[in-house]
Amino acid sequence: MISFDILSIVLPIFLLIALGYGSARTGLLRDTVGDGLSQFVNTIAIPVLIFRTLATASFDGASPWALWGAYFSALAIVWASASLLSLRLFRRDKRYCVIAGISGAFSNTMLVGLPIISATFSDAGLVPLFVIVSVHLPFMTIVSTLLMERAAVADGVKSARPVTQTLQLVARNLVSNPIVVGIMAGVAWRMTGMQIPSLPANVIAQIANATVPVALFSLGMSLRRYGVRGDIAPALLTSTLKIVALPAIVWVLSTYVFHLPPLWIQVATLCAACPTGINAYLFAVNFGTGHALSANTISLTSAFSVITIGLWMHVVAIG
Numbered sequence: 001m002i003s004f005d006i007l008s009i010v011l012p013i014f015l016l017i018a019l020g021y022g023s024a025r026t027g028l029l030r031d032t033v034g035d036g037l038s039q040f041v042n043t044i045a046i047p048v049l050i051f052r053t054l055a056t057a058s059f060d061g062a063s064p065w066a067l068w069g070a071y072f073s074a075l076a077i078v079w080a081s082a083s084l085l086s087l088r089l090f091r092r093d094k095r096y097c098v099i100a101g102i103s104g105a106f107s108n109t110m111l112v113g114l115p116i117i118s119a120t121f122s123d124a125g126l127v128p129l130f131v132i133v134s135v136h137l138p139f140m141t142i143v144s145t146l147l148m149e150r151a152a153v154a155d156g157v158k159s160a161r162p163v164t165q166t167l168q169l170v171a172r173n174l175v176s177n178p179i180v181v182g183i184m185a186g187v188a189w190r191m192t193g194m195q196i197p198s199l200p201a202n203v204i205a206q207i208a209n210a211t212v213p214v215a216l217f218s219l220g221m222s223l224r225r226y227g228v229r230g231d232i233a234p235a236l237l238t239s240t241l242k243i244v245a246l247p248a249i250v251w252v253l254s255t256y257v258f259h260l261p262p263l264w265i266q267v268a269t270l271c272a273a274c275p276t277g278i279n280a281y282l283f284a285v286n287f288g289t290g291h292a293l294s295a296n297t298i299s300l301t302s303a304f305s306v307i308t309i310g311l312w313m314h315v316v317a318i319g
Contacts, residue, residue, distance in 0.1 A: 006313045013115050013216060014306045020220020032085025034221030037214055045211040047182030050130055052204050054186025054270040055196060057127040064131045066258040071132055071268050072139065074249035078241050079105040090234050094151035099283065102144055103297040105246065106206050108277035109133050110179070111219040112302075115212045116274070116309065117267055128267040134183045138174055140279070145170050148287050222278060223302060226295040235296030239276075243301050243308045247273035251316065266316045273312040275301035 023029045082104030083097040092100070107113060109132065117125040149166055152158045174180050189196070196204065228235070250272040252259045259269065276297045284294040 003053040006310050009119050010068070010306065010310045013112070013119065016115075016213060016216035017220040017223070017302075020217035021223050022220075023217075024221040024224040029221065031221070031225075034218055037218035038222060041111070041211065041218055043178045045207055045214060046114070047178045048187075048204055049114075049126075050133065050179065050182040050210050051186040051189070052196070052201075052208055053123070053130050054183065057123075057130075057190075063077040066260055067128055067131055067239070067254070067264055067268060068135055070254035070260060071250055071272065072109060072135070072181040074246055074253055074272065075105045076124065077249055078246045081245070082238050082241050085237060086234055089237075092234070093155045093289075095155055095157070095287060095289045096293070098144065098147045098151050099280070099287065099294055100234060100238055101147070102140070102283050103235075103276050103280045103290070103294045104241040106140055106277045106280045107136070107242075107246075107271055107274040107315070109136055109271055109274060110242045111215045111278075112274045113271045115216055116270055118212055120270070121263065121267065122312070124263065124268050128264040129271060130183075130186075132268065132271055133179070134187075137177065137179055141174060142167070142170050143174070144283055147149075148283075152287075219278075223299065226281065226297050226299045228299050231296055234293050234298055238293065239296045239300040239304065240310045242276050243273055243305050247312050251312075257270040269312055269316050270309065273305065273309050275305045 006137055024031065040271035065113070083101040086092050086097045086100035087094070109129065111316045113129060114126075117129050143167060144161065149161070149163075247269050251265065254265045254268050276294070278298060280294040281291070281298060284290040
C-alpha cells in the first residue's frame with residue numbers, strides 16, 4: 001500500500017499539472033500563456049536552479065561515474081528493447097524504431113522529476129538529480145541524432161553524411177541550450193571555490209523558488225496538445241518500458257551492481273520512473289516520424305505515473 005506520506009508528496013504535484021491542463025482545456029488561459037511559462041522555465045528558471053545547485057552542492061564522497069553507469073546502462077537496455085520490439089513485433093521502419101527508443105527511455109527529469117525530488121528530499125536530492133541531468137540531455141540528443149541519421153540512410157530516405165558533420169551540428173545546438181549553459185556555468189563557478197555574493201544569491205533564490213510551481217503548471221498546459229490517437233499498442237509497450245522496466249533496472253543496477261548511497265538510489269529510481277519527456281515528441285516532429293507514438297507515450301505515462309511513482313517511492317522506502 002502507498003502511505004499517506006507518499007500521497008502527500010505525489011498528489012499536490014499532479015494536481016498542479018491538472019490545474020494547468022484544465023486552464024488550457026477550458027480556455028481560461030490561452031496556449032500562448034503556456035508557451036510563455038514554458039519558455040521562462042526552460043530558459044531562465046531551471047538553468048538558474050541548476051547553476052545554484054552545482055555551484056554550491058556537496059557530493060558527500062559519492063561517485064558521479066557510478067550514478068551515470070547505473071542510470072545510463074539501464075537507459076541503453078530499455079532504449080534497445082523498445083527499438084527492437086517495435087521492429088520485430090510491429091514491423092515499423094528504423095526511423096520509427098528510434099523514436100520508440102527515445103519515447104521509452106527519455107524521462108521528464110526537469111518538469112516532473114525536479115518537483116518530485118525537491119518535495120521529497122529538499123536540496124539534498126537535487127545533487128544526484130543534476131548529476132544525471134548534466135549528462136542526460138547531451139547524451140540523448142547526440143545518440144538520438146546519430147541513430148536517426150543511420151536509420152534514415154537504412155530506410156533509404158536520405159544519403160549518408162560524415163559523422164563529424166552531424167556531431168558539429170549537435171554540438172552547436174547543445175552549447176546554446178540554456179540548460180547546458182546552466183550546467184557549465186555551475187561547474188565553472190564551483191571550480192573557482194568562491195561563494196555566490198549575497199545580492200545575486202537572493203535573486204537566484206527567488207527565481208529558483210518559482211521554478212517548481214511554474215514548471216508543473218506549464219507542463220499541464222502543454223499536455224493538452226497531445227492526447228491519445230492511433231498507434232495504441234506500440235505506445236502501451238513503450239509506456240510500460242518507461243515507467244515500469246526503466247526504474248526497475250535502474251534500481252537493481254544502482255543497488256546491487258554499482259552500490260550507490262541510499263539517497264542516490266532513490267533519486268535515480270524516481271528519475272527513471274518519471275513520465276516520458278516532451279522532447280520525445282519534439283524529436284518526432286524534427287525527424288518527421290513517430291508523432292502519434294511519442295504523443296501517446298507522453299500522455300499515457302503522464303496519466304499512469306500518478307500511481308506508479310507512488311509505488312516506486314514505496315519500493316525504495318520513502319514515506
